[in-house]
Amino acid sequence: MTSIAGHPGIAGRIAEAGANYLSERRGILSWVFTLDHKRIGVMYLVSILFSFLLGGIFALLIRTELLTPRRTIMDADTYNQMFTLHGVVMIFLFIIPGIPAALGNFVLPIMLGARDVAFPRLNLFSYYLYVLGAVFAVLAIATGGVDTGWTFYVPYSTTTNTSVTAVVLGAFILGFSSIFTGINFIVTIHKLRPPGMTWFRMPLFLWALYATAIIQVLATPVLGITLLLLVAERLLRVGIFDPALGGDPVLFQHFFWFYSHPAVYIMILPAMGVMSELVSTFSHKPIFGYRFVALSSVAIAMISFLVWGHHMFTSGQSPLASMIFSFLTFMVAIPSAIKVFNWVATMYRGAIDLKTPMLYALWFLFLFGIGGLTGLFLGALAVDVHVHDTYFVVAHFHYTMFGGVAMAFVGGLHYWWPKITGRMYSELWGRLAALLVFVGFNLTFFTQFVLGTHGMPRRYYNYPAHFTSYHQHSTLGAYLTAAGFFLTAGYLIHSLFRGRRAPANPWGGATLEWQCSSPPPAHNFDRPPPVGDPYDMSRIRYDDAIGGYVTAEVAEPAGAGGGPGR
């Protein structure tokens, strides 16, 4: 499963022009033992894209099986393993490390004008923990798979004899990889900010990563203890979740969701950070309401720890607790709404440039809009009793996670692609693939909302015949979306070899990473960059000669511009 960015030959050929972090050292060892946050970011990126491919294949197999009510291509046990592995791979291997570890690792130090994260060795160690965790998860596939669903609910997970222990240990190890990334980012943002970059003159992507890191550090350990107890229950029959021995299965659900709901904010917050960067840069206008967007990230991080019970409204949880959780769930929706309104306001009277990253930002607004608003149905107690554990929930979290986080991830990938690889991808193919993904996605998951409200339960191998047409539309949509992503992979890989040489600032961004070369030198900046307001684009002009933007050297001192910090 481990994957290095191709043999050194490719990396070398990609960026012959001048010494940069790719061409500075050659050979496989320069990658395996690198301490450079940029190389670690690239290694994470390649591994995460492989995981996305693997998870996507499981998704297509599930959708193919659901073409017909009874058996289509696999039996019930295999189907149960498919949706479990789809969940485990997509969540633990793709979407949680996705934006923070791949894009965050690469961009965060450069955005701070720093030379590396605070603990480079810990950074490499967390990558190898990710690889080890991935190996454990894949090992489970080899030894008969796991059929408990990614939620590992007891008593089923402690009594089935599929290789649950391997996957659980894999998730435990991946948890530590996530914790160490979080620790690294918090210390870097606190201690390595350049003089002049106060908290409210920091790019919003860093605010989002900071809020995400808080959740990673404070929520993941509880997943650690939950999985440890699960393994203790399976191997030593500790009896802590076994009702016959005085244990309490609903207590496991509390333990599990105390991590797993903040985990969905670990996924969405970095995506919101990318959104703030994309919308501001491609509207060529400072973000609207900088302080509100920044503080709403931290607000989401705090409230997200209080709402986990809305996963358990029908699980035997007491009505009193359900009432409290429902109210707090509605409170956590407010900061997300504030962010969306601020992004829309940013586009007002801007100069909107519909490049591929901006297209994915618009998809985020559309799809996360639907995802967020359907959350209102699930938060309302009376409606949740009807739609809980049905396809309505499946559609909701795919709209927020796939429609929100994956769109922002792909948008961010395109946005920083020139900076990471030094190459420009083809805009035409980019926009085409984006359209295909958008159409396919909506066809796949909007039908599932209707399936859900009509009572189609989740994780069903056989389903009543009257749902067949919905499922067939959904499967068609899934194939369309897959086609869109394969097309994306195609032109991105093509750009590695034939892409136009990227200028330092292809999009006109004002944050620091656009002030170093593409791809950046090993130590990021030859001279420490002037630290100004991250969204002051007044002095950035488009220069036709190099096909990119340059910062005009205007007389007034760097930081005097109308910063959003007022």
Added chain:
Amino acid sequence: MATATGTGLLAQGGPTFWMPPQGSTGASAVDWAFYLIYYIAVFFFLVIVGLTAIFVVRYRGRRGARPEGAPSSHLAVELTWTLIPTVVVIVIFTVGLGGFMDISFAPLNAYEIQVVGQKWKWFFQYPNGYVDSDLHVPEGRPVRLVLSSQDVVHSLYIPAFRVKMDAVPGRYTKMWFHATRPGEYDLYCAEYCGTGHSDMVARAVVHPAGQFEKWLESAGNWVEAVPPAEAGRILTVGRPDGSGGRGCTQCHRVDGQAHIGPPLNGLFGHEVTLADGMRVVADENYLRESLIDPQAKIVAGYQAVMPTYKGRLKEREITAIIEYLKSIAGPREPARGAQ
């Protein structure tokens, strides 16, 4: 279009674009809450996507164009789009809570049915002790279900009544509904429980007013009306439509195949080797004890996983099952043990 038909049909409880037909009093309250949230969500969605579309078209700038510039922060605007959503969500919360209170607390005069979920079959025990694999309820009277599970977490879900509650091992969980329209509705297991999770489907049958007692009476003693061996066969293997069975065939086969439990044919009157090496003749007492206290004697080579049927099989039913086992006992002379 969809929303119009939605509200139109809401009154008679027919199926709308979003919701299945309403089979209970609670269903209309849930649908009303659903459509309220639906309209609020559609409104906000149109505002966000509409504004975005307008701005993208209106302020579309070629590469290098200069923005017309606008203030990048405005406290009053920020406060408005913080307070308005807060008020809206509090309204939605209150509506949701109202419906939930009705769902959570059953009226005192509710007709109580015990429900036991086990790996991939529901059992409904009516007050007169009769156990059926389908839920039969009277129309126009509140019914309270008391749920528990034999093994893993299941969840009883009847979309038409808009009710769902997990069946958790080790405790009783309760749910209730007041059925309003006679008919047959789907009853699913909504919490993943293994291989047969999607087969754990039963029917919720609503009998018109007055006919429920008649049905219960006749169903209660169908065992007498049928010759014992035939009744035993139905109890063991179940009717062609799958009803009436007690789940025996999930573990035992009647065609000589070993499965989770030993095969039931060629058993009665033959010798059986137990796990501790003893050899016993499978007579009436052995069979009766295997039903009441299955752990007492375990056939060699099988797991001791059979749950007890004590309290879930009436005396008449046990004798009927034993009669059936006699009928498939095979040749009289004591052949070697089954394996």
Added chain:
Amino acid sequence: MKGEAMLPAVRSAAAPADTAHPGAPRVAHHFATPVQQFESAQLGMWLFLATEVLLFGGLFCAYAVYRAAHPEVFIYAHRFLDARLGALNTVVLVSSSLTMAWAVRCAQTGRQRGLVGLLTATLVFAAAFLAVKYVEYESKWRHGLLWGRYYHPAHGRHTGDASGQAGTGQTGQEPANASAPGDERPMAAGPNQSPATMAAGAGPPSRGGPVTLGGAAGPGATPPAEATRIAASAAGPRGLAWHLRRPDSGRHDEPRNVQIFFAVYFLMTGLHGLHVMAGMAVIAWLLVRSIRGHFGPGYFAPVDLAGLYWHVVDVIWIFLFPLLYLIHG
């Protein structure tokens, strides 16, 4: 981040220790000043300690839920813990915290002999703590006071006096109790699917445990591997068929589910013990480096961070001791 730190050739952070003058400050290439580097290390450590606190927080939550649910079990069972041994352990661990803090002070003030001596003392205290734990575990094991299914206390009559049942196992004989047939088969010899064999068995993919299906499945039946898997997961696990007739335990005055107390006890003290061992390994590594003279007033971060970790392990025991040993009416 201006200043001279930018210009020198890029020194990798793992430059070999500057042994010329021990304890000289070495600043990694991405830090500007030694203080910034040291405070970053401290903040990173404190964040890691936050995760340790939350890890044990999960166990304290399980303790709180089960104590609230079965107070009579906790009152009944805590008398089997020897409060005197617990108190001794508390004093031992608190003293090890003292020696560790003192060692950090010696590193900061450059007293290398003091540093070596005090680190050794910390290791000795830690070993003493584990020894006392071993004594406690051994007596519990001997008296069958274990978790889950393995809880079958050997004592016939009651020995639970206020000071807790003394370590001397007067009963002595193996906890052979007259359990009803078929109920109390210890896990190890259990015939049905034992995840232990499955998890360990990364070998041939016939995952199902040693489940024999009463003779070869006849022709046309599901293939053995298939049957094993379907069979095992199809059958309800024996553990949950609780409405079997419970074994005639003869323990008339004992509340139900006493094993839940010992499950919580072994989980908490076991995980804490593992953390003590991990701490001992780290301190041993520090001892080796301090003997080689790596630490001094300019460079003592590893000693300080190990000290922080050790103090958190001590704080967790400070909470464990009263909650497990000193439960009162």
Added chain:
Amino acid sequence: MREVPAQPVEAGPGQGRALGHVVPLRVLLGVWAALVALTVVTIAATRVDLGGLNLWVALGIATAKAAMVALYFMHLRYDHPLNAIVFIAALLFVAVFVGIVMLDAEAYQPTIREYQHQTVTPGR
């Protein structure tokens, strides 16, 4: 959150503070003595039956001991305040977690007691 003061450029962040604080020996020994004394107190407290208060007295003493270890042995008193904020945040989140789970577990205990009361035949 106290912002890192924008320092004169050539000084670099953190120049104003010393490299860690040396805790005086008598403070260390004093804290140790107090901890041992409190251990004795908490054991003595079990002799006196205060009913419901016992648990809270024991927790109070343990919290006092933990605070002393944190402030002096772990020199939180002398460190950058951020370290203390992290430690207190962790304790707060544990309290939130334990509190809400206890609230729910207490509320649904009757359903478990009712079940156990009915299904398990008495041991004898």
